[in-house]
Every structure is written in structure tokens, then in C-alpha cells.
Amino acid sequence: MPTYRPRTARSGTALLCALGVALLGLATTGCEDDTAASGRRQSATRADVAADRDGGRTLPLGEPTSITYKRGSDHVRGALRVTAVSVLKGTHTELRKAGVTPSDVRTTQPYYVTMTFENLGGNSLHYPFLNTPTGLVDTSGVDDQPLITGDTEVTACPGKDPDDFAVGAKVSLCKVFLVPHGVRPSVVTYSTGDDTKRPVSWKVTR
Numbered sequence: 001m002p003t004y005r006p007r008t009a010r011s012g013t014a015l016l017c018a019l020g021v022a023l024l025g026l027a028t029t030g031c032e033d034d035t036a037a038s039g040r041r042q043s044a045t046r047a048d049v050a051a052d053r054d055g056g057r058t059l060p061l062g063e064p065t066s067i068t069y070k071r072g073s074d075h076v077r078g079a080l081r082v083t084a085v086s087v088l089k090g091t092h093t094e095l096r097k098a099g100v101t102p103s104d105v106r107t108t109q110p111y112y113v114t115m116t117f118e119n120l121g122g123n124s125l126h127y128p129f130l131n132t133p134t135g136l137v138d139t140s141g142v143d144d145q146p147l148i149t150g151d152t153e154v155t156a157c158p159g160k161d162p163d164d165f166a167v168g169a170k171v172s173l174c175k176v177f178l179v180p181h182g183v184r185p186s187v188v189t190y191s192t193g194d195d196t197k198r199p200v201s202w203k204v205t206r
Contacts, residue, residue, distance in 0.1 A: 055198035058187060061086065065200050066120065067190065069128070078121030080130070084188040084202035085114045087136070090156060090176065098154045100147065108178035110147065111136065111185050112157040118170045125165040132161075135189040135199070136177040144185070147176035 054065040061084055069078040090110030117130045136144045153159065157174035165171065179185060184206070191199030 052198075052200075054200045055191075056200075058201040058203050059084075061188075061202050061205060063202070064116075067200065069121065069125065076123060076125065078119065078123050078125055081118040081120050082190055082200070083116045084134075084190070085116055085172070086112075087185050087188060087204045088112045088114075090154065094154050094156055095147075098147070104178055108180055110154070111144075111177050111179050112154075112174050113177060113185075113188055114157075114172060114174045115188075115190070116170065116172045117165070119165050119167050122167060124167055127163055128161060128165045130161050130165065130171065131159050131173045131175050133190050133199075134175050135191075136179070136185055137187050137189060137201075138179050138183040139186045140183045141186075142180075142183075144177040144179050147178055 052066070052068050059065060064081050064083040067080045067082050069080045070076070088111065090112050092105050092110070095105050095110055113134060113136055115131060115134055119125060134146075136146075138144050147154065154176050157176050159173045159175050161173065162169070162171055177185070185204045187201040187203055189199040189201050
């Protein structure tokens with residue numbers, strides 16, 4: 001006598017097989033999507049590394065380098081050519097005219113750090129704060145404090161960022177640092193984008 005198998009059992013088996021094939025297809029598609037996304041992420045990372053190849057290095061003053069630019073609020077990415085051009089000693093008279101407190105005038109020496117920036121990327125940068133990542137480290141290894149005077153600038157060191165930095169545009173900006181008496185500037189630093197722990201540095205010559 002032939003064995004009887006309920007049709008519902010066969011239907012259930014067929015359904016499980018179909019689901020298995022569908023899930024396998026989704027898994028494969030998911031892997032392909034993940035692989036493609038991973039490839040895009042790796043390509044972006046390689047591009048960033050190429051742009052920031054001088055991260056962690058110390059360059060001579062006047063040597064340009066390419067930096068990945070990333071603004072925090074909307075994550076706009078770009079590419080900048082950045083150069084530390086000069087580090088010059090300022091005067092206490094100029095500090096007084098800018099409204100610096102008498103105690104800072106007595107205990108520090110102003111230095112003017114001039115940087116140039118060029119927009120190498122494909123996007124215009126709005127309110128870019130180009131000069132903000134500029135730093136100055138003195139011979140004692142301390143990050144010196146920039147001068148903050150509100151709307152009053154030191155006349156000899158103008159540093160107002162452009163509101164819009166168009167593709168191909170160039171600008172020169174200056175930033176005042178207050179270096180304690182008894183030490184000298186050692187290196188200019190600049191970092192932006194993702195790799196802020198490995199800034200580019202420029203050696204300050206005496």
C-alpha cells in the first residue's frame with residue numbers, strides 16, 4: 001500500500017525552501033551592499049590619507065601641504081593647501097592698542113603667525129574658520145594661548161576669515177599668540193578634519 005503524505009506537509013516544506021532561497025538572496029545582496037559601502041569608505045579613507053600625508057611631520061616654514069578640511073556643523077569636506085609663512089615678534093604697544101589687559105602685556109611677548117590658505121576642493125566653504133586650527137608651541141613644549149580681543153584686531157596682524165571661501169580662492173591670515181617671557185616659539189601646528197591628533201607642524205627658525 002502506498003505511503004500517504006499530507007499535502008500540507010509538502011506545502012510547508014516548499015514554503016521553507018522558498019524562504020530559505022529568499023533569505024539567502026537577501027544575505028548575498030546585503031553582503032554585496034556592505035562590500036560596496038566598505039569599498040567607498042576605504043576609498044574615502046585613502047583619499048584623506050593622501051591629502052594629509054604630512055600629518056605628524058615637521059616642515060620648514062614656507063613649505064605648503066594639503067589638508068583635509070571638515071567643518072563640524074554640517075560635515076562639509078574639502079581640501080586646502082595650507083602654508084605657515086612666517087612667525088614674527090610683535091610689540092607691546094600694538095597689544096595695548098588692541099585692548100589687551102596690562103597683566104598680559106607685562107608677562108608675555110606677542111608673536112604674529114601668518115598662514116596662507118587655498119581652496120583645492122570642489123566646494124565653496126561658507127564661514128570656514130580657516131585660521132582657528134592654527135597653533136603655536138613654544139620651546140618649553142607648551143601650546144601658547146592665542147590673543148582673543150573680540151572685534152578688535154591687532155592692526156599689524158589681520159586675521160578675519162572670509163565669509164565665503166570659493167573654489168580656487170586664496171587668502172593670507174595672521175594670528176596673534178602670547179608667548180611667556182623666557183621662552184620662544186618652536187613650531188606652528190595646524191590640524192583639521194578627522195586626524196587632529198597628528199597635526200602638520202612647521203619649524204620656527206630663529
